[in-house]
Amino acid sequence: MDFSAAKQFALESFFALHPREHLPEWVERCVTIGGRRASGSWLIELTVNPRVRLKEGEFWEMRNGRKVLAKIDVCSGQKRIIIHRSGVCPIVLFSALIDSSTAAVRVEMDSDIADMDGGLYESVG
Structure with a gap:
């Protein structure tokens, strides 16, 4: 499994917990998606960077x-x-571990983003 596929599985889990239609507007412009291999799996993280x-x-x-x-x-x-x-460290909003062989997704961390102030984070686009 490559990063793109793992990212897609992680995003499906994220949107199952946070439907697109209910996301604050700042999420699309401030969230960065990254990932790294972790023992036969992918760890995918959605992060924001505090304004500096x-x-x-x-x-x-x-x-x-x-x-x-x-x-x-x-x-x-x-x-x-x-x-x-x-x-100045990124803030992890959501992370998921995706098994590369089975595509099983385990949510490791999930933040309540509804009440977060998007004005505190850098825009990425």
């Missing part, structure tokens, strides 16, 4: 359909992508 103040020289840029944080290195003049800023 940009430091001098930092800016948002679109790369491969995703918004990434970048900056210009003052010494070299080259653009650098900031992978992770210390102290």
Whole structure:
């Protein structure tokens, strides 16, 4: 099973718990979907990133359909992508473990997103 298939199974489980028609509008513009292999399964996570103040020289840029944080290195003049800023961790809203051989889905974590304030999270698109 590849990432795309695992992501689809995870999203089906997510939408079974959170029907699209009842999702807050910010979910579509703020949620990022990622995954990694975990012992013969895929761990798929839906996350949001807290809004952060940009430091001098930092800016948002679109790369491969995703918004990434970048900056210009003052010494070299080259653009650098900031992978992770210390102290600013993504918030996991939902995670599911998908068995690669059986496609069985086990929801590991699910947040009550109905009352969350979407204004606190970065837009990804």
